[in-house]
Amino acid sequence: MGLFSRQKPKPPPANNLETFHSFVDKGSTVRGRFITEVSLRVDGTIEGDIEAASARDASLGHQACVAISETGTVIGDIHAYRVLVAGKVEGHIYATELVVLNAGSVVKGDVTYGQIKLEQPINHIGMLISRGNGVEAINL
Secondary structure (H helix, E strand, O other): OOOOOOOOOOOOOOOOOOOOOOOEEOEEEEEEOOOOOOOOEOOOOEEEOOEEEHHHHHHOOOOEEEEOOOOOOEEEEEEEEEEEEEEEEEEEEEEEEEEEOOOOOOEEOOOOOOOOEEEEOEEEEEOOOEEOOOOOOOOO
């Protein structure tokens, strides 16, 4: 099952309410900026920033999620409406609505979020920055 496969794998354990239309399969590596208007599941590796439709596009009905499974790695920043991490992220996360860091996840970078769910144990090096109470996220 590759990047353009029509089969849908099981969603990451953090949230089975998401529907994914774009995939990077285990064993695959994508290098460069990844821009999508639909939810993305990463089972392989992305070396570059990910920009998914976010709250700025919510008025158009776009609320894309980026999910990194246990086998997934992202080396770059992630901008999305919702971000679910069970694997590894080396970069900053900017989520308009929700960030979920599953047990065993590794995040090396700042996390900016509307809401956050942490399942212990996680390995996080960086700041947790809430968008709540009038705090505006940077670079969204």
